Amino acid sequence: MLAVLGAAALVLVAQAPWVLPEAAGGENLRPPESIDVYIVDDTYTLKWNSSKELMGSVTFSAEYQTEELENWLKLPECQHITGTECEFSLLDSDVYVNTKFHVRAEKGNSTSSWSESDSFIPFYRAHIGPPGVQLEAEDKAILVNISHPGQGGNMWARESFSFMYKIVIWQTSSDEKKIIETTYYSEKILKLSPKTTYCLEVEAVHSSLQKHSSRSAVQCINTTVASKMPTPENVELDAQGESYVLKWDYNTSLNVSFKAQWLLGYLKSIPGSYSDKWKPIPTCANVQTTHCVFPQDTFHTATFFLRVQASHGNNTSFWSEEKYINSQKYTTIPPPAIGITPTSDSFRVYVTCQDSSISKCHGLIYEIIFWENTSSTERRMEKENPTFTIVNLQPLTVYCVRARVHSVARWNKSSEFSDKLWNSSLTWIIIGFGAVVFSVMALYAGKCLLKYLNSVFFPSLKPPPSIDEFLSEPPSKTLLLLTAEEHTERCFIIENTDTVAVEENHLTEEDHRKYSSQTSQDSGNYSNEEESSGSESSRGLRL
Template sequence: MLAVVGAAALVLVAGAPWMLPVASGEDNLRPPEDVAIYIIDDNYTLKWNHHRESMGNVTFSAEYQKGEGRIWLKVPKCQHITRTKCEFSLLGINVYSKTQFRVRAEEGNSTSSWNEADSFIPFYKAHVSPPRVHLKAEDKAILVYISPPGEDGTMWAQEKRCFNYTIRIWGRSFPVREIKPMYFPKKISKLLPETTYCLEVRAVHTSLQRHSNYSSARCINTTVANKIPVPENLEVDVQGDSYVLKWDHAFANMTFKAQWIPVYSKSSPGNHSDKWKPIPTCANVQTTHCVSPRETFHTGTFFLRVQASDGNNTSFWSEEKLIDSQKYTLLPPPVIAVTPTGDSLLVYVSCKDSKCNGLIYEVIFWENTSNTEKRQHPQSMIKEHPEFNVVNLRPLTVYCVQARVLSTGVWNKTSKFSDKLCKKTHPGNSSVTWIITGFGALLFSAMAFYAGRSLQKYLYYVFSPPLKPPCSIDEFFSELPSKSLLLLTAEEHTERCFVIENTGVVAGEENRAPEEELRKYSSQSSQDSGNYSNEEEESVGPESGQDMLSTAPSGSPWSLPCPAGTLEDGACFPGKEKHLQSPVLRTQPALHG
């Protein structure tokens, strides 16, 4: 058993030197460095650096991985090469997905580790190559045919319409001029016959903002002047539902024909000569104009060109004329509706064909009067919506309104004015407003007057209170009717005493007037010093007072009942000479002042 183990160990030790060179070679062979990829259109260039330390033959191999897959594929033309770069094309990959490359060094049976470059999307890393250019000369023009970059590849297959081009042309006695064509091929006109012109072209990707270098310069000579000049000044007019083509030509008795092509056919580079279509009504006409129905052109934008001929001799084609049907389509006048609302007019503008999108509306109005200045200078309103409210008009006045529509797009067009529509304004709200204002002012004045009077009374009461009589007089007035007393304003502060001598007045004299009684007693009065003794007061007893009251004339002041304990004989009350007082009301003798 030990012999077997010893033999196995001897074999392993003996085999070790044979395995070591491979492992040692992989460790000692350094991998490539600075791996980089350069792309132009569909052409790839893979580059790297390597430090050669051995004297042997070192080769390199590259692989790539496309998409999210884990499978590494061999790069064509990059297997076991001795250079540090390789060029190849990858037409089968998706240029919009991630791609990754890796490179390793090889020497005999030894290989280095792989050096993997960063992954990238080819579309965003690719550069644009200069376009290919083909020239065709005429006597006074050059046709420039441009082929887009990477025309047959996959990198720009979906991007052909994203390229713009710049043509740089120069020649003898012809300064350098740049032209940016939009349609192809581009015809550069107004050149000199038998003259050399050179040009170069570059492409620009509009979304990536990436441009190519200029193509190599191409030069060409214009031909000898043609016997028949080309038609010039091609114009188009509209007549009803037809186009009228007009042009000028230097010779008479010529035959002309016209062709057209849709704009979209010339929007991409290339040769589109086989896409021109003849205009039936403009074929072999001997006039410098022709009429063609609009139905002939089944698109909104197209090119026209005209050629002159005289037997077998023909001219070159004229300059191509771009026709946009929108420019030659007239805007119909709108329809308006006017509704009076008080002292204003509500105007609504509508189109006859209901196609008013993107239009601007204009309304003019004027007072329907014999004044020519107002009619010749109407007021105008412009809005982007069809509703107008014309305010601050005169009530019960006739106003006339017209409207039109305007287009502010590529072609500035204006329709004719609509039919005149006149309406009379309503009375308006001015009279009602004045009535409400007047009523409000009157109501406010009344309230202000009432408030002022109330304030005046209050102030008068505060600063000038009314005089209040003594309590005894106040009690008297509270019990006796006002008609039974005659109070006069005192002229002087003196006391008057009246003595009643005749108390035997017949009660039946009811018809005597109070005035007569007043005069009677006034005549019987006598003035005295005002001093009375107690004896005189005692001589008049309660009975005599009662008798006097019982015999007093009806309606006189003495006929009214008096409160108990208030009667006194011989009493006197201070007052004027003409002021009559009842002696029975005095409870205390009068005091001399």
């Protein structure tokens, strides 16, 4: 029995390494190597390398993480796969933030360590796939409708205005190819031959990334039989005052009427059909001439398209070319306004664009011409800055200035000159004198105001009524001190009407001194002077 158990134990020990050679928490599984991601539009292809001995015996799983996430997220298309690559899309992920991936090998309950890729921004790594193309044929034209790469996806969803397209077209009977470049999602190729087969392919170019897409699949289409009604050609627009004049060419002896339509300029720069967005021009409906006139305020937009169609009875022509119009090309630039700030021997000129539209005042070149009032010699200055400083001028001299603006970069148009404005180098003296006069007047007004406020809030104190009455009497009544040389008369009140005696005596010097001393010592009783005099007189009479 012991022998049997020993044999069994020997068998188990010998078989243990063969059952789970990698069973040590996954440490014996080698992780994948060379993690790489290849992106075309919204399709991601995650690739890695693995040792040959593991191929076919293990599976792989992958996860991703963005800088906005703390946790790793599983990729459903890349879980427990036997190959070394998988495809998936991250339509809900932000393609403008750093993203990274990691992959590990798995076998049963054992896993390898994660092998991580470098962090990258998908938008800059992605390749551009071919654009979508649809064709419509006319007798002498082909309408090419384009959809931007990755239509409906996330990678280029914000880049609709960033693509330019190269259309390569050729006849099947010729090797000569014509390249047409456009930024619109609908392009009409004109001047083709009826009943002819044309082939074309389209390539997208991202203007800021300078990346080229792969070309679309070659498509061929036959133009139709020539229409009975020719298409209007050579559509042009002119401006006359506040109106536009639309003109076109049309050769026929039939009594033909025409109509014109317009389209907002930006609609051709976004994906999708715009055929139902065309609007009629009221004054260009059913006209019998090859021109029509309409107000410039018909379109409240800077850019638009125009097209014309001919009709005769129940027959109508194809629409003409879609003429692109930028209204800035047809509007006049008004003369600028100018201002002058003088100094002692120079002055500064400010030129201001007077157009209400900011876009029309952008990118202008400013020009001024100035001369002495007594001379015909003009001096000219031109620059992109609207401020000019003119130095080294003659004193006491009058100068004349006028200005205009140029839109050279785009339309090569110029405004008329502004009205002549004169400036004297003596002006600064007049201005300085005026400033001094104004300052003096301001100080005087301030002083008067302060005086008035003092009188209102801090009035002067008045003496008691008795003192005020005394001060208001004439000086002859209030004077108490008399000089030695003065002579006075003494008057008496006659109490007894039967006996009247009047005596005039002159005060002696001693009496005067006595009187003055008494008066100075009893100045508070000056109001009883008459009573004192009367009493003294009575005593004199009694003597």
